[in-house]
């Protein structure tokens with residue numbers, strides 16, 4: 165197996181080959197603000213070449229048996245695991261997350277690939293009882309075709325796997341476009357996929373001009389589907405573009421997750437779970453908690469416990485031992501968090517701890533923000549309405565269950581929600597009432613390969629994970645067969 169290098173990822177994968185271009189873009193280490201590598205700057209022409217390759221490879225790949233395709237996928241997972249330390253380092257350096265989190269993400273990639281390798285074997289059809297004795301009504305499940313996969317910068321390895329693995333298991337071929345901040349981990353994961361001797365053209369990767377690549381994938385009728393994970397804003401652009409040739413879409417978009425802590429909750433358990441969710445990946449998580457509603461009776465206690473834990477978090481370069489909070493992905497994310505905190509404080513929020521970026525010394529030119537706790541947050545503040553996507557925990561107080569449910573649903577997003585209570589009747593009222601695609605009760609862990617993760621409202625269409633995640637890459641073909 166080729167060991168992963170940090171220095172040369174300046175190529176794309178087209179038709180099984182490394183393709184270099186004259187123009188490239190720097191990849192920045194967010195912990196230093198310095199370039200750590202370069203990737204090619206492609207656009208329309210190279211994307212068309214990638215679609216050509218994927219479309220030529222599709223007939224043969226889709227005709228392999230699911231067992232044969234699973235063989236490639238398990239081989240890929242083995243290679244990823246064998247190289248996990250290098251891959252985790254590359255991910256941490258390029259994206260900013262702590263090395264431990266990066267290692268967990270790479271291990272998750274392998275788990276996701278394996279789960280889909282096996283689920284592909286269960287893409288069974290149906291025989292429906294017919295109304296005539298000379299007929300059989302059959303339902304087949306067939307691969308959608310060539311798919312475009314567009315991934316974001318926050319979990320660039322895991323989200324690649326959540327798309328590439330079911331696509332390959334179902335028999336689709338793909339053209340992948342990673343985020344500009346985190347392309348190298350995608351190119352590296354693809355290298356391991358190529359080492360399985362995957363047939364040329366089955367998996368292709370392009371980097372560069374997002375708008376040009378997105379338009380080319382959308383406009384080409386050979387691309388039968390786009391699976392996108394990223395902001396709601398870009399999701400809407402792709403949805404409009406896809407309308408022109410009625411392309412299938414899976415959209416995993418932004419969130420504004422509420423957590424509601426009722427007075428009967430196990431408070432210590434709630435605090436630990438909120439900390440684990442809110443500060444994972446420096447708060448840059450789609451299902452990350454964006455609003456904390458706590459009952460007035462336990463409000464002060466919860467704020468004190470959170471403040472105590474937040475003050476102890478170690479912020480450093482992701483590769484430094486003991487790092488708990490790394491750098492933010494880029495300066496734009498950081499500027500957005502600064503603006504949201506400043507708006508909240510200006511409108512009367514109380515800053516309990518944190519509240520500014522970290523500079524100087526070991527923070528150098530990196531994009532670091534202090535883990536922050538705000539109390540007295542109100543619905544008028546921008547961070548209540550928008551996705552914070554940073555290490556900021558905003559607390560609001562409530563007294564009435566119906567009113568807090570109304571407030572928690574008062575957003576165009578509907579990705580995730582969290583509730584802490586021991587009252588069974590209330591649990592069911594929350595399950596019925598919360599407008600989210602994913603709900604965790606008395607915990608904050610949600611995303612697993614076997615579960616259908618996805619959003620409602622403007623948080624998306626379709627699901628990732630579970631048998632439903634594989635279905636996203638399969639079309640139904642119904643056949644009415646008349647015989648003698």
Ligand code: NAP
Nearest residue numbers: 315316317342343344374378394395398416417418419450
């Ligand atoms: P983003 O800015 O929307 O970018 C996501 C991807 O879309 C990148 O590869 C980006 O390329 C590409 N892109 C940008 N403009 C495009 C266009 N016009 N046509 C086609 N592609 C285009 O999102 P991000 O900042 O990387 O990720 C954060 C967002 O993703 C948050 O809103 C988060 O909640 C969401 N997210 C959702 C889930 C979920 O499961 N629901 C999971 C993770 C993240 P460039 O980087 O080259 O611009």
